Amino acid sequence: MKLSLGIQQDGRGDGQGRLDGRVHYDAHKTTLNLLGMTLTEVTLDEERSKKLGSKQGVVVLLADRDRDAYLAGVRNGDLVAEVNSTRITRLQDVRRVLSEQDPHEPIFMFLWDGTGWRFVNLSFITSLP
Helix, strand or coil, X not given: CCCECCCCCCCCCCCEEEEECCEEEECCCCEEEECCEEEEEEECCHHHHHHHXXXXXXXXXXXXXXXXXXXXXXXXCCEEEEECCEECCCHHHXXXXXXXXXXXXXXXXXXXXXXXXXXXXXXXXXXXC
């Protein structure tokens, strides 16, 4: 799977944040950590750009094998197309969707792995405080 890693700096925000016990971010960095996966913004190659309908997207850099996201089916290199039925092209989209959600509710993700689409239900009762 070929991704052009033109990482885009998200300069908005006022520093570090915590949406709930599951999501940590630093608005001055180009990553978002969510349930054992690290997300980042990328510039998409032509094929993925057509699939997503955008030149930029959010990709899973790393899914920790011992954490909720990996156990639910998220893998390194997955492109995040939607979270909770909201189209995702930037990290701020993910932050916005998660900030509007009850932390006890599951997160639904629609992913592209380079060969096909996959739906993942992240309901992490084990991760809640």
